[in-house]
Amino acid sequence: MNDKILNKFENSEDEKQFIKESQTATTADMNYSRVISDIFLAKTLESITDKYIKSNKLLSDSNNKYANRMLWLTGGLVFVGIAQIIIQAIQIYYSN
Numbered sequence: 001m002n003d004k005i006l007n008k009f010e011n012s013e014d015e016k017q018f019i020k021e022s023q024t025a026t027t028a029d030m031n032y033s034r035v036i037s038d039i040f041l042a043k044t045l046e047s048i049t050d051k052y053i054k055s056n057k058l059l060s061d062s063n064n065k066y067a068n069r070m071l072w073l074t075g076g077l078v079f080v081g082i083a084q085i086i087i088q089a090i091q092i093y094y095s096n
Helices: 002-008 013-021 028-095
Strands: none
Touching: 013 028
């Protein structure tokens, strides 16, 4: 069971050495299990954090695209509004 947990993540040489040294004490099984649990927890949290960061990056990119599109649409509405004012001014000028 512990080997499956250990193989789930890529452990650094320091982590491998730490795991190996945890088996040398008089309470080797308890130390070994605790070390594996702590490393598994740390690696799982790191993985979740990376996924969360990537998710927020995608959300940020999506929000930026939305904001840019809204900016262009607002600019288009302003242009259409100004064009209507100019057309009405021309019509008033030529009707008098």
